[in-house]
Amino acid sequence: xxxxxxxxxxxxxxxxxxxxxxxxxxxxxxxxxxxxxxxxxxxxxxxxxxxxxxxxxxxxxxxxxxxxxxxxxxxxxxx
Numbered sequence: 001x002x003x004x005x006x007x008x009x010x011x012x013x014x015x016x017x018x019x020x021x022x023x024x025x026x027x028x029x030x031x032x033x034x035x036x037x038x039x040x041x042x043x044x045x046x047x048x049x050x051x052x053x054x055x056x057x058x059x060x061x062x063x064x065x066x067x068x069x070x071x072x073x074x075x076x077x078x079x
Contacts, residue, residue, distance in 0.1 A: 002049055002057040009064040017072045024065045031058050 003011075012023060034055040049057075 005060040
């Protein structure tokens, strides 16, 4: 079960900037991995949620983590 982007954002807001960057990089790796292997339809049969759903959620999570990174960056660098 994937969580909503809003819940995801709530979960990551407490992370420091370094942790947020690691989280963003992990999401990007997962997105790239799917894009390289998306022709492997056999995995969709045995996975729930399907790789396509995970891919779509990861794109939504990437948006949210980027927003939080920008917020944290602005707070830390505009003191």
